[in-house]
Structures are given as structure tokens and as C-alpha cells.
Amino acid sequence: MTPAARRVLEAAARLFYERGIHAVGVDLIAAEAGVTKKTLYDRFGSKEQIVVEYLADRDERWRAFLAPYLDAAPGPAARVLAVFDASRAWAVPYSPKGCSMVNAHAEISDPSHPAYAIITAQKRWMLDLFTDLAADIAPDAAGHLGRTLMLLHEGALVAHGLNTFADPVHHAREQARALLAGAEDRGAGPAGE
Numbered sequence: 200m201t202p203a204a205r206r207v208l209e210a211a212a213r214l215f216y217e218r219g220i221h222a223v224g225v226d227l228i229a230a231e232a233g234v235t236k237k238t239l240y241d242r243f244g245s246k247e248q249i250v251v252e253y254l255a256d257r258d259e260r261w262r263a264f265l266a267p268y269l270d271a272a273p274g275p276a277a278r279v280l281a282v283f284d285a286s287r288a289w290a291v292p293y294s295p296k297g298c299s300m301v302n303a304h305a306e307i308s309d310p311s312h313p314a315y316a317i318i319t320a321q322k323r324w325m326l327d328l329f330t331d332l333a334a335d336i337a338p339d340a341a342g343h344l345g346r347t348l349m350l351l352h353e354g355a356l357v358a359h360g361l362n363t364f365a366d367p368v369h370h371a372r373e374q375a376r377a378l379l380a381g382a383e384d385r386g387a388g389p390a391g392e
Contacts, residue, residue: 203232203234203238203242204242204243206234207228207229207232207238207242207243207249208253208256210228210232211228211232211249211250212253212256213231214227214228214231215250215253216296216299216302217296219302220250220303220307221306224246225239225240225246225249228246248313250307250313250314251313251317254299254303254314254318254321255317257299258300258321258324261289261321262324264289265281265289268281268282268284268285268288269281269282269285275332275335275336276336276376276379276380278335279332279333279348279375279379280372280375280376282329282348282352283352283355283368283369283371283372283375284372286352286356287368287369287372290356290359290368294360295360296360297359297361298356298357298360300318300321300322301353301357301360302360304318322353325352325353326345326346326349327345329346329348329349329352330344330345330346331345332348333348333382336379336382336383337382337383344378344382347378348375348378351374351375351378352371352375354367354371355367355368
């Protein structure tokens with residue numbers, strides 16, 4: 200990516216997250232990046248493509264941020280809790296208004312929009328991550344436990360973005376810890392999972 204294209208993506212990312220995707224036009228992105236609209240269109244082709252690259256970049260950065268937390272966790276339950284710890288550490292500097300994917304989905308709910316696939320793939324990845332981690336704790340209930348952990352996590356991100364109450368990610372982590380302790384004690388979850 201050229202320096203000008205990187206400036207466009209950085210400006211767009213900041214503006215999309217702060218103001219919303221639909222509220223930000225290419226004129227503003229170009230001005231904030233210090234490039235011409237021609238440069239913007241030469242590199243990205245369309246505003247839709249900038250949105251795609253913004254969301255893909257956010258997802259890539261989140262996964263890279265999360266990886267050391269998972270790697271450092273000493274066991275299966277600790278790996279699940281590490282996701283919440285990483286989210287808590289990420290939320291204040293990178294997501295003060297909540298999850299960028301959830302926010303983007305509020306504006307882009309049309310499956311034919313090219314960014315829609317990025318949004319839904321990121322959430323599927325998170326569900327798969329929780330389900331895979333849950334399989335090491337309660338193999339017979341991995342699907343159920345993974346979905347429950349995902350709901351706790353996503354609800355915490357929404358509550359954080361809305362500033363509903365203090366430290367919702369920590370609260371969700373503690374609920375996850377209690378849930379995991381019960382799952383470890385049982386060794387399994389609901390029948391039929």
C-alpha cells in the first residue's frame with residue numbers, strides 16, 4: 200500500500216468509526232488524508248472498497264492483538280478468559296464506541312454490500328473461536344458453551360459502546376468464569392450438543 204493509500208485508509212477508519220460510514224463522504228476522507236479524490240479512487244475504486252478495507256484491517260488488527268493473549272494463557276479456561284481480557288484491553292483505546300463490526304452492521308445490513316461478508320465473517324470467526332475453546336473444556340457441549348460465551352462477549356461489547364454501566368467486559372468475563380467453572384465441574388453440557 201502506498202503512503203497516500205495508507206493515509207486514506209487511516210483517515211477513513213477514524214472517520215467511519217467516529218461518525219459512521221454513511222455520514223462520511225469521499226470528499227472528507229480525501230481532505231483528511233491530504234490526497235485528491237482522484238488518488239483515492241485510483242487506489243480504492245469506490246467508497247464501498249474503502250469500507251471493505253477498513254473493516255478487514257480492523258479484523259486483522261484485532262486478531263493480531265488477541266493472539267498473544269491466547270498464546271500466554273496456561274489452560275483451556277484461561278484461554279477463554281483471555282479473549283475477554285484482550286477485549287477489555289482493546290476496548291478503551293480502539294473501540295470506545297463499541298465494536299466496529301456491530302456498528303458497521305447497523306449501517307450495512309444488505310448482504311449484497313461487499314462489506315457485509317467481512318462483518319459476518321468476523322463474527323463467525325469469533326463464534327468458531329469460542330466453540331473451539333469450549334471443546335477443550337466440555338467437548339459434548341462445545342456448541343452450546345461457545346454460543347453462550349459469544350453472547351456474553353458480544354453483549355459486553357455493545358454495553359461498553361453504549362456506556363450502559365461501568366466495565367461490562369470485566370463483568371462478562373466474571374460471568375464466563377463462573378460458566379466455565381460449572382462446565383468443568385460437569386465435564387459436559389446439555390444433552391444433544
